[in-house]
Amino acid sequence: MSNGKDRKIKVIVAKPGLDGHDRGAKLLARVFAEAGMEVIYTGLRQTPEMIVQTAIQEDADVVGISSLSGVHNYFFPKVVQLLRENGLADVLVVGGGIIPAEDIPKLKEAGVAEIFGPGTPTQKIVDFIKQNVRKK
Amino acid sequence: MELAEGILDGSVKSLARLISWLEDDDERAYEEMRRLYPHTGNAYVVGITGSPGAGKSTLTDKLTQVLRKKGYTVGIIAVDPSSPFTGGAVLGDRVRMSNLCLDPGVYIRSMATRGHLGGVARATNDAVRALDAFGKDIIIIETVGVGQDEIDVIKIVDTTILVLVPGMGDVIQSMKAGVMEIADIFVINKADHPGADQLETEINVRLEQDKQAKDRKWVPPVIKTVAVEGKGVNDLAAALERHRAYLEESGELEIKRKKRIKEEILSLVESTLLKLLQEKFMSGDSFEDIIDEIMSGENDPYSTARELLKRIGLDVTIQQ
Incomplete structure (x- = not known):
């Protein structure tokens, strides 16, 4: 139960690694804002350590990571692991981008809550976040 | 652990949650x-303001790196x-501050205005x-902060840095009453763009007028920077330290x-009182009845306002 009268969902939208394809990430940043969330967009070339520091400093409820360059098997679990090490196991981690179907079970096992591939209706992602976000 | 204790103990997580x-x-x-209040008063506070894209x-x-x-x-x-339509916001300032992200001596927080002007x-x-306190x-x-009245x-x-850029149209337009006066330090950023010298001249003319028009001990310096290249940022840091020294030595700080403390107390009392009145006395059916009475001419807003204040123990005459 939150006492806050003006509670907002805070989402970090981050692009890890050297991947420069940020059209999807930028679109989602806007979609989340349209849904009334506060979105912190980090920009490109983020390391897992940077993403997690940002989540700590911003007291983020959700970390959304997008990767189109095939680094997801390293980056996504690493972000989850670092969040847990910093006592932020209740932060919801979701991923998107180009993720082969066979990688998804492993990522979920590692603690990524959901993976959204290309063409996912944006409302579906918004709904997922609203249903699964922690209560502060 | 309580957040205040955590903050005094150096916990970024506690700070972020508070x-x-x-x-x-x-x-x-x-x-x-x-609980944190006794541990405050040591920090020096700087405002950096200017148009979007400045x-x-x-x-x-860059200034943080120098500091x-x-x-x-x-x-x-x-x-x-924040968007006035959805209440949401895209906060993108961290994009330019990636270099500072892993420095334990720096804490960055993005904040949406949430309808506050x-x-x-x-x-x-x-x-x-x-x-x-941290x-x-x-x-x-x-x-962004600088509208004409905002x-x-x-x-x-303590120090306000106003960031201007060349080529944004008539400078005097962006320096209407209020906006020009707020600057303790002027920065002309993107000073490698055409028009920077002209902008500098226009600011200096204005400052020269100020000197003759009013008694002002601190004359705001005009610093030219090319922030993306880090040019002029050392000068800016030096100007900042000069202004701080001036405020401290002159007693102005x-x-x-x-x-500020006076205004803060006033604002706390104001917002608390307003909420109290709205929640306790200005909602529900009985208040609707009062409004109906006023509508039908049996009562008036002035007496009603006075009556409301009496209920919280204030027997006063109404003032606008």
């Missing part, structure tokens, strides 16, 4: 703030507007105080801070 409580208007925040975030990034080299720890609050959020002042030496508030940011900072 700022969320402040933003969310969570009642628990104020007890923590009360380069405030980049300048904040870090001088040994200061830095807290940054980057304010961006004046270029700061309702929570900004208290967030500054939390960062102060031990940051210098706190930078970065905000100058709340200057009420909570103390006057400024006293005034």
Whole structure:
């Protein structure tokens, strides 16, 4: 139960690694804002350590990571692991981008809550976040 | 552990959570703030303000790097507007501050205005105080902030840096009453663009007029920067230290801070009183009945307002 009268969902939208394809990430940043969330967009070339520091400093409820360059098997679990090490196991981690179907079970096992591939209706992602976000 | 203890113990997580409580208007925040208060008053607060695209975030990034080299720890609050339609916001200032992300001597917080005017959020002042208690030496508030009347940011900072860029049209237009006066330091960013010299001349002419028109001891310096290349940022840091020394030596800093405390108490009383009246006395059916009485001419707003204040123990005449 939150006492806050003006509670907002805070989402970090981050692009890890050297991947420069940020059209999807930028679109989602806007979609989340349209849904009334506060979105912190980090920009490109983020390391897992940077993403997690940002989540700590911003007291983020959700970390959304997008990767189109095939680094997801390293980056996504690493972000989850670092969040847990910093006592932020209740932060919801979701991923998107180009993720082969066979990688998804492993990522979920590692603690990524959901993976959204290309063409996912944006409302579906918004709904997922609203249903699964922690209560502060 | 309580958040205040955590903050005094150096926990970034506690600090971040307290700022969320402040933003969310969570009642628990104020007890923590009360406990932090004795540990505040040491930080120096800087406002960086100017039009969208002037380069405030980049300048904040570069200035912070210089300040870090001088040994200061830095807290940054980057304010961006919330959408008045959805209440959401995209906060993108961190994009320009990636270099600072992993520095343990720097804390960055993005903050949406959540409908508050004046270029700061309702929570900004208290967030500054939390960062102060946390031990940051210098706190930078970065905000668009400058409309023609929206100058709340200057009420909570010690030094205001106004960032201008060449080629934004008639400079005098952007320097209407209020806006020009707020600057303690002028920065002409993107000074490698055409028009920078002309802009500098226009500011200097204005400053020259000021000198003759009023008694002003501090003459704001005009610093030219190319923030993306880090050019001029050392000069800016030096100007900042000069202004701080001036405020301290002249006693103006103390006057400024006293005034701030007074305004803060006033604003706390005002908002609390307003909420109390709205929640306890100005809602529900009985209040609807009163409004109906006024509509039908049996009562009037002046007597009603006075009656409301009497209910909270204030027997006063009504003033606008």
